[in-house]
Amino acid sequence: MGTGTSEELDLGQAPGRPGRTAYDGPLLAVDDLSVTFTRRGRRDVRAVDGVSFAIRPGETVGLVGESGSGKSVTALAVMGLLPGRGVRVGGSVRLEGEELLGASDDRLRDLRGREMAMVFQDPMTSLNPVVSIGVQVTEVLRRHRDMTREQASVEAASLLRRVGIPDPVRRLKDYPHQLSGGMRQRALIASALACRPRLLICDEPTTALDVTIQAQILDLLRQLVRESGTALLMITHDLGVVAGLCDTVHVMYSGRVVESAPRRPLFGSPRHPYTGGLLASIPRLDAPRGAPLHPIQGSPNDTIPWETGCAFAPRCDHRVDACTTSAPALEVRGHASVRCWNPLPPPGRTAAAQEEDA
Amino acid sequence: MLRFAVRRLMQLVPILLGLSILLFFWVRALPGGPAVALLGERATPEKIAQINRLYGLDRPWYEQYLSFLERAVQLNFGSSIRTQRPVTEEFLRLFPATVELSLAAGIFAVGLGIPLGYLAARRHTTLLDNVSVTGSLIGVTVPVFFLGYLLRYAFAVKLGWLPATGRQDSREFLDAVHPTGFYVLDGIITGNPAAAWDAAKHLILPGIALGTIPLAIITRITRASVLDVVHEDYVRTAEAKGLLKRTITRRHVLRNAMLPVITVTGLQVGLLLSGAVLTETVFAFDGVGRFLNLAISNRDFSVIQGFILIIAVIVVVVNLLVDIAYGLVDPRVRAR
Numbered sequence: 001m002g003t004g005t006s007e008e009l010d011l012g013q014a015p016g017r018p019g020r021t022a023y024d025g026p027l028l029a030v031d032d033l034s035v036t037f038t039r040r041g042r043r044d045v046r047a048v049d050g051v052s053f054a055i056r057p058g059e060t061v062g063l064v065g066e067s068g069s070g071k072s073v074t075a076l077a078v079m080g081l082l083p084g085r086g087v088r089v090g091g092s093v094r095l096e097g098e099e100l101l102g103a104s105d106d107r108l109r110d111l112r113g114r115e116m117a118m119v120f121q122d123p124m125t126s127l128n129p130v131v132s133i134g135v136q137v138t139e140v141l142r143r144h145r146d147m148t149r150e151q152a153s154v155e156a157a158s159l160l161r162r163v164g165i166p167d168p169v170r171r172l173k174d175y176p177h178q179l180s181g182g183m184r185q186r187a188l189i190a191s192a193l194a195c196r197p198r199l200l201i202c203d204e205p206t207t208a209l210d211v212t213i214q215a216q217i218l219d220l221l222r223q224l225v226r227e228s229g230t231a232l233l234m235i236t237h238d239l240g241v242v243a244g245l246c247d248t249v250h251v252m253y254s255g256r257v258v259e260s261a262p263r264r265p266l267f268g269s270p271r272h273p274y275t276g277g278l279l280a281s282i283p284r285l286d287a288p289r290g291a292p293l294h295p296i297q298g299s300p301n302d303t304i305p306w307e308t309g310c311a312f313a314p315r316c317d318h319r320v321d322a323c324t325t326s327a328p329a330l331e332v333r334g335h336a337s338v339r340c341w342n343p344l345p346p347p348g349r350t351a352a353a354q355e356e357d358a
Numbered sequence: 359m360l361r362f363a364v365r366r367l368m369q370l371v372p373i374l375l376g377l378s379i380l381l382f383f384w385v386r387a388l389p390g391g392p393a394v395a396l397l398g399e400r401a402t403p404e405k406i407a408q409i410n411r412l413y414g415l416d417r418p419w420y421e422q423y424l425s426f427l428e429r430a431v432q433l434n435f436g437s438s439i440r441t442q443r444p445v446t447e448e449f450l451r452l453f454p455a456t457v458e459l460s461l462a463a464g465i466f467a468v469g470l471g472i473p474l475g476y477l478a479a480r481r482h483t484t485l486l487d488n489v490s491v492t493g494s495l496i497g498v499t500v501p502v503f504f505l506g507y508l509l510r511y512a513f514a515v516k517l518g519w520l521p522a523t524g525r526q527d528s529r530e531f532l533d534a535v536h537p538t539g540f541y542v543l544d545g546i547i548t549g550n551p552a553a554a555w556d557a558a559k560h561l562i563l564p565g566i567a568l569g570t571i572p573l574a575i576i577t578r579i580t581r582a583s584v585l586d587v588v589h590e591d592y593v594r595t596a597e598a599k600g601l602l603k604r605t606i607t608r609r610h611v612l613r614n615a616m617l618p619v620i621t622v623t624g625l626q627v628g629l630l631l632s633g634a635v636l637t638e639t640v641f642a643f644d645g646v647g648r649f650l651n652l653a654i655s656n657r658d659f660s661v662i663q664g665f666i667l668i669i670a671v672i673v674v675v676v677n678l679l680v681d682i683a684y685g686l687v688d689p690r691v692r693a694r
Contacts, residue, residue, distance in 0.1 A: 081597055112600030120598075125591040130613050130688055139609070140599040175689040191599065 023096050026054035027231050028078065028116075028199055032091040035073050039086055047073040049255035049306060050091070057198065060225060060232040062246035062263075064239060064278070066300045070255040071235045075201045077101075078233075079118050080108040095199065114144040116199040117192035122208045123184035127176040133160075134172030137191045144195045159190040163220060182213035186220065193224060200225065201233045206241065218244060239278055243267060251275050254303045254311035261336035271336050271343040273318040310341065318342050366678045370671065377670055378430065378663070382423050385659045391415070392439045392657040413439065413659075426663065435664030440656045445664035448649065454539030455525060455645035458557075459637065460630040462565030467572035468623060475580025475619075476612070482585060490577055497574025502633050506567040506640035513563055523642035526557045560643075568637040572626040579622045583615040590614070617688055624680025628673045 035048040048070040055061050063071045076082050078093050080100060093100040095115060100108065112118075120126045127136060137159060138152035147155065153172065160168035163186040176184055185205060192200060202221065206214035222245055225232045234246055242249050242263065249266045251259040251274065259272035270276040277296035298315040305311070306327045313323040322328075322341040330339045334346055393409035394401050410416045414425070429436065435445035478490035514522035521527065525541050526534065534553045536544045542561070545554025587593065588611055596610045634647035642648070646665060653661035685691045 079598060081594060109600045109602065112598055114600060118598040120591060120595060122591060126595045128592040128596070128610050128614065129690060130617075131609060132689075135609070139596075139601060139605065143599065143601055143605070177690050188595065 025097055027057045027059075027096060028055040028233070029092070029094045029097075030054070030074070030078065031094070033074060033077060033093060034088075034090040035070070035077050035082065036088040036090075037086060038088060044088075047255055048077065051250075051252070051255075051257055052091075053250050053257065053260065055199065055231045055233060058225070058229045058231055059248065060234060060246050062242040062249040063233060063235045063252060064237065064242055064249055065252035066237055068254075068300050069252040071252050072203050074252075075118065075203050075233065075235050079112060079116060079201065081112075081118075110144075113140045113197070114195045115197055116201065117195070117197040118201040118203065119185070119188050119192045119205045121204040123181050123188055124208065126188055127184055129176050131175075132172065133174050133176065133179065133187050136176075137172070137187065137194060140191050140194045155194070156190070159194055160187065163187070163190045163193075163224070164216075165190070181209050182216065185209060185213075185217055189217075189220065189224070193228065193230070196228055197230060199231045199233065201235065203235045204237070207236075207238075221245070239267075239282060251278070254300070254306065256306060256311070256339065257330065257337075258312065258339045259336055260330070265335035269344070269346060271333055271338040271346070272340050273316050273342075273344060274312050276344050277315075310339075318344065363678060363682065366674075366681070370674050373674065374667060374670060378427065378667060379423075381663050381666055382419075382426065385657070385662050386419070388654075388657055390657055392659060395655070395657045396439065415659075430664075430667065435667070436660035438653070438661045439658045440653065440661070445660050446668075448661065449646065449665060449668055451539070452644065452646045452649050455541075455643065456631070456634050456638070456647060458540050458542065459561060459564055459568060459634060459643060459645060460627075462561040463569030463572065463630055463633075463637075464623075464626070466565050466569035467576050467626065471573045471576030472580050472616075472619065475577040475582075476584050476615075478577070478581045479584035479588070487581075490581065494574035494577045497570050497577075500570065502567060502571065503636045503640055505570055506564070506637055509563045509567055510641065520563050521556075521560050522563075525560050525644055526553065531556060564637045564641040564643055567640065568630060568633045571633065572623075572629060575622060575626065576619060580615065580619050583618045584611060587611050587615045613687065617684065620680060620684050620687065624677050627676045627680075631669050631673065 031052050033048055033051045034046065037045045037047060051070070051074055053061065053063075063074065065071045073082070077089055078100070080103070082089065089101055091101070095111065100111070103111075127133075134153065134156060137156040138147075138149070141147045141152040141155055142149070145152075156172060157168040160171055165171050165183055165186050171179070171183075171187075176187075179187065189205075205221070206217050209217060218241060221232065221234075224230070232245075234241065236242060246263055248260070248262055250257045251266075251272065253274050259266070259270070259275045261271075266275065267279065270279055274296070277294075280294045281296060283293055296315055297317075302314040303311040304313060304324065309324040309326060310316070310328055313319050316323065318340075320342045328339050328341045330337045333343060391406075391410075392413065392415070393406040396409060397405055407416070414422060426436075433446055437444050438448055441448065474490055478487040481487050510522050513520050531550075531553045534541075534545070534550060535548055537547070538544055541557035542554050545551060545557055593606065593610050596606045601610075631647070634645060635651050636647070637643065638645045638648035639651045646669070650662065650665050652658075653665070
């Protein structure tokens with residue numbers, strides 16, 4: 001997708017937005033982000049630890065990891081949605097060059113919903129049960145695009161139609177309990193995209209849905225970001241989602257990025273043993289019947305602090321002595337950046353050649 | 359909705375039947391009886407028998423109960439032994455006073471309890487929160503009559519800011535007319551603002567005494583409910599939309615947090631009516647509660663039975679109205 005067309009599309013479809021000065025850096029630049037939860041009488045918990053990544057306009061980036069790896073906290077930090085008390089945030093988050101960490105509450109409220117939007121995991125609980133779908137879609141239009149009630153209603157109906165909700169005018173009057181889970185997630189996507197944000201963050205948007213609906217929602221997201229030129233940050237534990245959607249993937253473990261790579265090399269030749277383990281644990285349809293699954297041993301709780309070594313070392317079958325004595329740094333190796341003392345071997349010559357072609 | 363209302367009203371039948379049996383035996387189990395209470399010192403066995411015959415109290419209990427039931431379904435509860443006037447008429451005369459007092463107490467409890475509970479939740483674990491939690495604990499434990507005497511002593515007797523007893527200064531407003539029986543309203547519609555203001559002042563102390571327990575309960579429920587709701591996913595969704603704080607509070611927090619508050623407020627109506635017996639007695643406030651208290655002292659069987667049955671109907675009907683109001687706020691209930 002061309003960046004130029006998405007700019008035109010944006011400006012053309014969202015009049016009244018403050019004019020932007022020419023800016024050709026990344027849309028979102030997260031630099032050395034750290035989030036620490038502090039509670040009196042408890043040890044501090046560092047949920048995100050020096051995470052850096054960037055998203056170009058219109059790009060789709062995946063943030064992958066198990067529960068507790070810090071991927072959702074990263075997203076909430078970008079959106080400025082972390083609770084005010086008991087959280088320490090460090091580093092830098094810049095949206096089109098503008099620093100968001102430490103920005104005023106008013107400024108963040110102006111940006112949220114208009115420039116950056118978010119879709120959450122559970123559509124059953126993410127809609128207000130006592131407010132009609134119509135109000136929940138139009139409120140963001142009225143807040144950011146200065147629409148009257150009537151204009152917003154018309155726009156909301158067309159948004160619902162675009163996300164594939166049949167009979168949208170009637171649905172506007174419905175309440176969340178009258179919609180299925182898939183329909184609710186569509187409505188949430190509609191309200192997130194209502195102001196044509198530059199950045200959409202989806203935090204496991206399909207986890208709570210059943211498998212056939214998952215595929216529909218992913219198709220919808222793919223189509224919408226392509227049409228609108230919206231950049232997408234996809235947070236997921238499901239590599240299948242990443243494979244079908246993302247241009248670039250960052251794999252997180254215990255609060256740090258352990259591997260960053262474009263999609264093809266990541267799937268073709270994962271370099272970090274954790275990424276390799278995640279890929280090996282996906283059940284394959286073409287595997288022989290009864291073949292055992294290959295889970296990663298242990299659980300995310302079996303970590304050691306990054307200060308003393310690689311957090312993944314206790315579960316890693318490629319462990320060497322260095323892994324438990326000092327923490328590896330993120331180093332560029334071929335197409336990927338890998339944080340590992342003993343990465344998986346690079347792909348053979350032919351595989352590498354194929355990637356060059358791709 | 360109509361079917362729901364009818365079904366709920368049908369439930370009144372067994373409730374009232376059971377209550378009438380309980381009441382019938384309970385008043386007769388009281389020591390003394392109406393004849394002794396009426397005659398006092400002059401009671402002789404002959405006079406007692408004469409009074410009992412006059413009121414049918416010498417007939418077998420099942421005959422008495424059946425004739426009571428037969429007249430009760432026609433809203434005829436007989437006459438007060440003390441005032442000699444029909445029970446229904448007495449109730450209608452006194453009911454506006456009790457409604458006025460309950461409304462004052464309700465406005466005090468809801469008007470203060472909801473903002474206080476909301477603020478306590480938003481300032482969770484701060485001084486204000488702790489004060490409200492402790493205060494509401496004290497509030498529910500203070501007996502109504504004790505608080506009533508305390509308020510009367512402090513603000514009426516010692517400070518003289520507010521009247522101690524009654525509904526209106528009877529000397530100053532001797533010729534005030536009362537077409538509705540709601541004294542504040544009467545003052546307004548008869549173009550006598552001074553009388554309305556005086557009646558309102560008479561409502562303040564008993565209103566606070568009666569409203570304190572509901573205030574404490576509503577504060578606690580509001581606080582707990584808001585604390586629950588602010589952590590709901592849909593509030594985070596609203597924040598992610600960049601909505602203004604006041605929109606989020608009004609539309610997404612309060613509208614949901616009010617659901618349990620509505621239920622609890624409805625349940626307070628029964629509490630207000632029972633609390634009115636004590637409050638009206640302490641403040642010599644001429645309403646249903648005070649009359650009922652006098653009736654109990656005088657073993658005025660017809661009044662006790664009649665008043666309590668009518669109050670039971672009112673409590674059930676008010677709770678039905680509250681449930682209907684709940685449906686207006688919560689679409690999930692409406693669907694059922």
